[in-house]
Amino acid sequence: MAKKACRTCKRIVIGNSCPVCKTSDLTTTFQGIVVIFDVESDIAKKLGITAPGKYAIRV
Numbered sequence: 001m002a003k004k005a006c007r008t009c010k011r012i013v014i015g016n017s018c019p020v021c022k023t024s025d026l027t028t029t030f031q032g033i034v035v036i037f038d039v040e041s042d043i044a045k046k047l048g049i050t051a052p053g054k055y056a057i058r059v
């Protein structure tokens, strides 16, 4: 199944809806994947990420 990214939170989603936002507003045309382990890190703050996981850098 193709990987998609949530347009709302940028989380990488497998399936047809984001488990966090409950939205089906997903895109397959995202760029880059970043894995966030620490939500206090600079990259997480820059991307506005509040939960660990895989995220697209640009959606």
Ligand SMILES: [Zn+2]
Pocket: 006, 007, 008, 009, 010, 011, 018, 019, 020, 021, 022, 023
């Ligand atoms: Zn989402």
